Amino acid sequence: MRGLQRGSIAVVGAAESDLGLVAPHTSPVDLMAQATMRALDDCGLKLKDVDALFVAATQVRMGPMSLAEYLRIKPKVFDGTQIGGSSFMTHVAHAQMAIQLGLCEVAVIAYGSTQRSVSRAAASPREFNPYEMPYRPILPISAYAMAAARHMHQYGTTREHLAEVAVSARKWALLNPKAWEKEPLTIEQALNARMVSYPFTVRDCCLVVDGGGAIVLTSAARAKSLKQKPVYVLGVGETLSHANISSLPDFTVTGASVSGPQAFKMAGVKQKDVKMLSLYDAFTINPILFLEDLGFCPKGEGGRFVSGGAIAPGGKLAVNTSGGGLSYCHPGMYGLLVMIEAIRQVRGECGERQVKNCDVALAHGNGGVLSSQCTVIFGSENTL
Amino acid sequence: MTDLMKQSPLGTYVEHLKKGELAYQVNKDTNKAFFYPRAIAPETGSANIEWRVSKGLGTVYTTTVVHYKGEPPLNVAMIDMDEGYRLMSRVEDIDPVQVKIGMRVKFKVHPGDDKALPYPVFTPAGEAK
Numbered sequence: 001m002r003g004l005q006r007g008s009i010a011v012v013g014a015a016e017s018d019l020g021l022v023a024p025h026t027s028p029v030d031l032m033a034q035a036t037m038r039a040l041d042d043c044g045l046k047l048k049d050v051d052a053l054f055v056a057a058t059q060v061r062m063g064p065m066s067l068a069e070y071l072r073i074k075p076k077v078f079d080g081t082q083i084g085g086s087s088f089m090t091h092v093a094h095a096q097m098a099i100q101l102g103l104c105e106v107a108v109i110a111y112g113s114t115q116r117s118v119s120r121a122a123a124s125p126r127e128f129n130p131y132e133m134p135y136r137p138i139l140p141i142s143a144y145a146m147a148a149a150r151h152m153h154q155y156g157t158t159r160e161h162l163a164e165v166a167v168s169a170r171k172w173a174l175l176n177p178k179a180w181e182k183e184p185l186t187i188e189q190a191l192n193a194r195m196v197s198y199p200f201t202v203r204d205c206c207l208v209v210d211g212g213g214a215i216v217l218t219s220a221a222r223a224k225s226l227k228q229k230p231v232y233v234l235g236v237g238e239t240l241s242h243a244n245i246s247s248l249p250d251f252t253v254t255g256a257s258v259s260g261p262q263a264f265k266m267a268g269v270k271q272k273d274v275k276m277l278s279l280y281d282a283f284t285i286n287p288i289l290f291l292e293d294l295g296f297c298p299k300g301e302g303g304r305f306v307s308g309g310a311i312a313p314g315g316k317l318a319v320n321t322s323g324g325g326l327s328y329c330h331p332g333m334y335g336l337l338v339m340i341e342a343i344r345q346v347r348g349e350c351g352e353r354q355v356k357n358c359d360v361a362l363a364h365g366n367g368g369v370l371s372s373q374c375t376v377i378f379g380s381e382n383t384l
Numbered sequence: 385m386t387d388l389m390k391q392s393p394l395g396t397y398v399e400h401l402k403k404g405e406l407a408y409q410v411n412k413d414t415n416k417a418f419f420y421p422r423a424i425a426p427e428t429g430s431a432n433i434e435w436r437v438s439k440g441l442g443t444v445y446t447t448t449v450v451h452y453k454g455e456p457p458l459n460v461a462m463i464d465m466d467e468g469y470r471l472m473s474r475v476e477d478i479d480p481v482q483v484k485i486g487m488r489v490k491f492k493v494h495p496g497d498d499k500a501l502p503y504p505v506f507t508p509a510g511e512a513k
Contacts, residue, residue, distance in 0.1 A: 130394060131420045134494070134503040135474050137460045142448050146462060150446040153485045197460075198449040198481070246420070246462065246472045251446055 006266055007384050009096045010223035010230035013043035013216030014343045019329050020180055021116050022210045028059045029070045031112030031212035036071065039214040044227045045106060050216075052077035052098055052107035054091035058124040058332055059113060067110055077104040083240055084367025085280055088215075088335040089374030093236040095217050105218060112212030113331040120208050123332055129244055138197050140282070141205055143245035143369035145197040148285040150251040152199065154300065159199050161303030162284040163190035166203045166326055168312035169281060173323025175313060175353040180207055181327040203326075204284040211331030213340050231346045232384060234269065234360070235377040237262025245369040252300075255373030256293035256364060263362070263375035264295075271295050274377070275358040277317065278342040280334060280366040281324040287311065290364050291319075294375070318355045321345060335365035339376060346380050359383050386423040386433070393421035396435060401502040406438040406491045408469050419469035440491030441466050441509060449480045459483050463506060477507045 015038030017031035032055065040046065053075040055063030064078040077098045081090050088109050095107035115123035126139060137143065151157045167187055173179035185203065193201035223230035237259035242248050264270065271294070279290045288302030296317065297305040305311075311319035322328040322341040329337055342361035344350050359380045366373055386393060393409075397420075400407035410417050411425035412432040418425060425433050447461040459480035464470050475483045489506035496502035 130501060130503075132472050134500065135460050135472055136450065136452070136458060137448070137472070138450055138452075142450055142460055145448040146446040146460070149448060149485065153446070195449075195451050197451070246470065251462075 004093065004096050004236060004266060005100060006234050006268060007232040007379070008220055009099050009217050010220055010232045011215050011217050011343050011378070012223050012226045012228055012230055013039035013045065014340045015039040015042055015214055016178065016337065016340065017112055017212035019178060019211040019331070020209050022114060024117065026114055026117065026210070028057050028112035028114055028212065029066050031114070031210070032057070032067050032110040032214065033070050035112065035212050035214035036067070036108055036110050039108065039216045042228060043216050045216060047071055047073055049106045050108050051075055052095060052104035054079045054088070054095060054107060054109040055111070056080055056082040056087040056091070056333065057111055057113060077107070083372040085282065085333040085335045086365030086367035086372045086374040087333065088339060089236070089363065089365040089376050090238050092217065092233060092339070092376050093238060093374070096233055096236065099217065099219050105222060107217045108214055109217070109336065110212070110214040111333060111336045113333065114210045115332045116208055116210045120332070132244055132246060140369045141200060142197040144283040144285055145200045146245065147251040147289070147370060148199055148283070151285060151288070154252055155303065157288065157303035159191055160187060161288065161307060162199065162204055163187045164306050165281065165284040165287050165311070166190045168306065168309065168315070169320055169324040169326040171312045172321050172353060173327035176323050176328055179323040179328040180209055181323065200283060206282045206325035206330035206334070207327070209329055209331055211329050211337070213336040215336065215339060215343065229347050230381065231343045232379045232381070233376060234379040234383060235263035235265070235267030236375065237266070238372070238374040240372040242371050243368060248370060252289070254289050254293050254366070254370050256290045256375065259373045259375040260294040260364070263377045267377040267379070269360055269377065273360045274362045275318065276321060276342060276345045276355045276361040277319045278338045278361065278363040279319055280338050280364060281320055281326050282330065282334065282366060284326065286366060287319055294362070294364060313353065321350060321353045321355065335367070338365055339363040342378050346378050388423060393423055397421045398501050400437065401493050401504065404493050406440055406504050407435050408438055408465070408467060409433050409435055417468040419471050436467070438465055438467055438491065442489055442491070442506070444475065444483060444485050444487045444489060445470060446485055447475070447483045457481065463489060471504065473504055473506050475506045475508065
């Protein structure tokens with residue numbers, strides 16, 4: 001039996017840490033530990049049950065060690081793969097490898113950031129690149145802005161299309177009590193907001209807030225005996241292609257065109273089976289690109305696809321029902337929270353923003369400057 | 385093979401810039417140009433690489449205008465050079481918002497000083513593409 005097996009592991013616990021603007025001197029590891037214990041309480045497991053730890057955070061150089069120290073546990077399996085915001089999706093794949101091989105039983109993936117409290121520059125310093133830094137792009141914003149500009153040039157995508165993504169996210173956020181943004185947003189307001197890196201205004205860019213989360217995964221067999229309805233990992237896919245935007249060959253195509261098909265193939269589902277999409281919306285161009293590259297609309301049609309409230313509450317396709325990185329929460333590396341909303345939808349916990357019969361949810365993570373793309377497809381017991 | 389005890393890829397690149405030249409490398413096995421400068425050719429790992437001096441002409445592939453608080457807007461663009469490689473740069477001598485995808489541009493050196501290395505910038509080349 002080769003390769004990762006559909007449904008061999010399940011998410012049994014999921015929780016956010018405190019979000020938004022936390023108390024002074026809170027450390028990212030405080031948030032990781034808080035989220036870890038909330039996620040363990042969620043499934044009724046204890047710290048002593050945890051034998052695998054997956055951590056990546058820009059503020060914590062050696063993630064697994066720092067969290068293992070704080071919790072005072074000694075995991076048998078650990079991984080600190082750091083590929084940006086999608087790291088946590090890759091951690092799911094690595095946890096699945098380890099659990100399937102019987103190397104561990106209970107895996108925790110955790111993240112925390114205090115980037116709002118300490119400033120984004122302090123939380124995510126960039127290494128010097130002599131071929132980019134002299135030009136003073138605002139990174140990562142300018143990289144994504146240039147991708148949007150190219151998409152607009154090649155496919156006729158407009159600033160209004162980008163604003164539709166922001167407005168849709170805000171509508172979902174107003175249904176989420178945990179969302180940072182509490183006020184409605186119109187297309188006009190999004191277009192007229194302060195310009196940051198053309199074509200992006202501040203409303204095209206994700207929030208800069210504190211936050212974190214944790215999920216607990218175990219074997220499908222063990223999952224059945226725990227408190228929550230298991231959310232099975234049906235499929236995973238991942239790819240990485242570059243570190244700096246100068247090395248991206250085509251600014252209109254992302255690696256989701258590679259990771260998506262991998263995940264769909266392993267999960268044995270098609271786009272029409274997916275009831276909810278959690279797409280890493282660091283910028284408004286992201287959902288447009290990912291909807292195309294994951295096969296939900298043809299390449300180049302993403303802008304037109306998201307128009308007219310198509311991905312807003314009551315629309316054609318439920319995307320980023322939490323309010324997304326644009327309106328709910330984006331603590332620097334956002335992939336864990338992307339997955340938590342998909343997991344909650346499959347469990348049926350989303351209250352006012354719940355998608356009916358959400359048996360299959362897709363979570364897509366993006367890292368760096370469109371650099372890494374990882375897809376995880378979750379399913380309820382009905383999909384086994 | 386680049387002898388990293390004697391000279392680095394960035395070091396060679398900067399030496400050319402100090403002479404007013406934009407230099408790039410070619411994989412002699414495949415005749416494909418690549419950028420940024422490396423010790424080995426990407427994709428094949430070949431040591432059979434050659435430095436060349438660019439004619440300095442390229443086309444804007446994509447562009448943005450950056451707004452830092454309290455500063456005039458700044459152009460940042462990706463330039464596709466005629467020799468077949470791409471680099472990030474800035475198009476000068478033009479209103480940043482007037483820089484358009486498809487515009488032809490030509491290289492000039494932004495000189496370095498005791499704090500910073502020289503680097504390539506571009507100006508509009510006049511011919512349409």
